[in-house]
Amino acid sequence: MQIAPMPLNEAARQCYLQSLDILDTPPEETFDRLTRLACVLLDAPMALVSLIDVNRQWFKSRQGLEITQTSRDLAFCAHALHAEDMLLIPDACADPRFADNPLVTGGPRIRFYAGVPLRFADDLTLGTLCVLDTRPRQLTQTELAHLRDLARIVEREMLHRSLAKDAGSAVEQAGRTAKASAQAHFHRVFDNSPTSKTLVSPQGRIQQANREFCQLLGRPKEALVLTQLRALIDPQDQATLDADWQRIVAGELDSQVSEVRLITTADPALWAELSLSALRDAQGAIEQLVVLVRDISARKRRQQQLQRYQSTLEQQVAQRTEELARSQETLQAIADNLPVLIAHIGTDLAYRFNNAVYRQIFGVEPTQLKGRKVEDVLPAQVYAQLLPYFRKALAGERVEADDVRYSPHDARIWHATYVPDIRNGKVEGFFVMSLDVTERKHKERLLLDQATLDPLTGLPNRAALHQSLALALQQRAALALLFIDLDGFKQVNDRHGHEAGDAVLQAAAGRMLAAMRADDTVARLAGDEFVIIARGVNSQASARDIARKLCAALAAPIVLAGAEVKIGASIGVYLNAAGQPPQSAEQALALADQAMYSAKRAGRNGFSVSQG
Structure with a gap:
């Protein structure tokens, strides 16, 4: 052997x-x-x-x-x-x-x-x-040809699996970065952040660059300050950055994401994702732009590799369509066993071929769809959504549609690709290949929720609160910040147990949500402490009315299984008037916390207001 x-x-x-x-x-x-x-x-x-x-x-x-x-x-x-x-x-x-x-x-x-x-x-x-x-x-x-085709499909499925895993890791990393940046002072976090960042003037000159950004570019901070950001971009991508930049400066957008190639000492064309966000003064004028830079070279390589494999597969499908015309049963067997919705649509927008996945989605036998108009099969709103993609494919353009839902009663999410069927230089129709991406989308959403939501109450957590509060203060918006500590909660835990305590926290969260407006933020800080950002509140009278309303709501008895409990709330209010110099999120929370302790010392189940 x-x-x-x-x-x-x-x-x-x-x-x-x-x-x-x-x-x-x-x-x-x-x-x-x-x-x-x-x-x-x-x-x-x-x-x-x-x-x-x-x-x-x-x-x-x-x-x-x-x-x-x-x-x-x-x-x-x-x-x-x-x-x-x-x-x-x-x-x-x-x-x-x-x-x-x-x-x-x-x-x-x-x-x-x-x-x-x-x-x-x-x-x-x-x-x-x-x-x-x-x-x-x-x-x-x-x-032999069948075996080769199936092997190429196995390769493609393994690549899809790898890309989905990378996407999940990217979301998880973004969540950790957001949480870290919200827990420390802005400038200290900026300099020591594990994410590449730079502050840029509206004219495009770099004003401040953090350590990670300097390492990514391979240049010292002194060489980057006052340099035009545009000069660090590959000439092929400067027009992309210019267009996004002008839209933000003109006030059309507050943020935008651009994918460009950076010129670095190690790699002359490193692919990067630039997240541009405008920081504006009270009058709405741009003071600075924050640019977050993420290296996406590995993702680009995988995308290009996947596109090459997909292009090869699409070419093979198109080239072999005529060869397999004499073996329609074999072609149908291959297509029916793929986890992809596959169809061929003619220039008259009528079906010429469908695989068995259509039976699962629309409840119609694939053989009965041949010759039927797409408009008669798809729901009207779905057909209207996809018609622009059909027209582009019939014009000879390969296009993709994301977040497609083929039925209002089906929760599945699809990613569709439309490939022109070009024969002898003429478009004869197009191929449809739709992949079920429901699980991937749900995982991405779950990871985002886990990073920003409190698992017990479903309210925004500490990290999400700091992010929202920092943004509101930076914009110098009028707001009332209410720091709420539940009175009597420890006694409920001691007497009735932690499950009852959890039920009380959930009930209190529901009452606070019901008492506030839809655009206010109700968050759980930790334990029995909650924080509310009430936007647009300019006067102490309005702030007192809100605090009084919350005290009354939280003082009402709460019915648990076999018992009725009462709690109260000590509320500290920090009032931030419109246009005043912004506090940091930590400073504003500290002032509201101090006011809460004043309310607690005054007899509990009451409130105290601190004017910023």
């Missing part, structure tokens, strides 16, 4: 495999569907998605085989890492590399093997899509 040699790029290959975070994960229907289809199309009893780890081969998906992994020394797929196109073994007993292999001489008694390498960035081969049989055999050219 021969043992396959290590690839020359083994270290890089292993690093990339580990970065996908796919080893030892549970089975996924996305990959199982493809191995089942491979068994059907090639009439094989076994099919695998096999990944070659350091000392083993592990099966992400398997059909017809009970074991989940084998030693790498025994793996046929380890030899396939070196194949240019495909490793074919018609009869393993007649092949000196495998004749005495335990997988041949013993269970599962492999005699036939065909494996297509799964290749990714920089020619890194991670494993194979393979079929196996217990009898010697040969494959037809059509069967």
